[in-house]
Amino acid sequence: MVVSGKKHRLAIIECGCDINMMVDLAKAADLVLMLIDASFGFEMEMFKFLNICQVHGFPKIMGVLTHLDSFKHNKKRKKIKKRLKHSFWTEVYPGTKLFYLSGIVHGEYQNQEMHNLGHFITVMKFRPLTWQTSHPYILADRMEDLTNPEDIRTNMKCDRQVSLYGYLRGAHLKNKNQIHVAGRGGAHP
Structure with missing residues (x-):
């Protein structure tokens, strides 16, 4: 998911696995939300997109870890979260924000988790990217x-x-x- 916008203008665009779409969106994105399925891990397309983003100035990137409810034991869940967080920091940069969505209840994510994610996005500061300004x-x-x-x-x-x-x-x-x-x-x- 790619978020592009200033102040009250916000466009959310879902990026498919098409390399041309990845290039076009990497040029225009202010923020990239990488949805990571905790039960599966990282997909090859994520690494491709990160490489494309590096070429175009690296917009803000934030990870969102989903499907944590597929792990029934807290010990296993904590171990997976720690491993994926370390891998995400290795691929992007140390300290990159990684949100955890604990699971879907009655077909929806929990309100407080979505509120926290939305709030974090609205207060985020973006730096101008050379490609975008020129x-x-x-x-x-x-x-x-x-x-x-x-x-x-x-x-x-x-x-x-x-x-x-x-x-x-x-x-x-x-x-x-x-x-x-x-x-x-x-x-x-």
């Missing part, structure tokens, strides 16, 4: 197709005119510059 990028939360419906009806592959709404971050976006649309490939005027 490159303009848009986080679009809405798109409208302005193309004439008759043109679409007659030719489904006609050129479309769209309007994006969202947030411009980083440097200024210059008029007539080519842009890269994540997931669409190539640069577009």
Whole structure:
């Protein structure tokens, strides 16, 4: 999960296992929440994403350890938590925050644990990342197709005119510059 936003603007984007999506999100993320299944441990995609983040300036990273309820004995649970915390600190940096979600009750995580996680995120301070401050990028939360419906009806592959709404971050976006649309490939005027 990638969190990007300033003050009251917050966008939460779930990152799949697609390497291109990882690169695009590592460039724009202010905070990365790495969900780690305690019953399974670290997955290879986590290590890939951490390497990608290092290349793009390393946004804040926070771990969230889940499925702790799958361990019935406290001794085993403590041992797993300690081992995963040590491994997480080795991969990111010592002292990286790691939250523990004890388990799901009636289909939901416990309110106090979610409140603590939300509070920690809201008071967190972010440092400016070099890549983000030197490159303009848009986080679009809405798109409208302005193309004439008759043109679409007659030719489904006609050129479309769209309007994006969202947030411009980083440097200024210059008029007539080519842009890269994540997931669409190539640069577009």
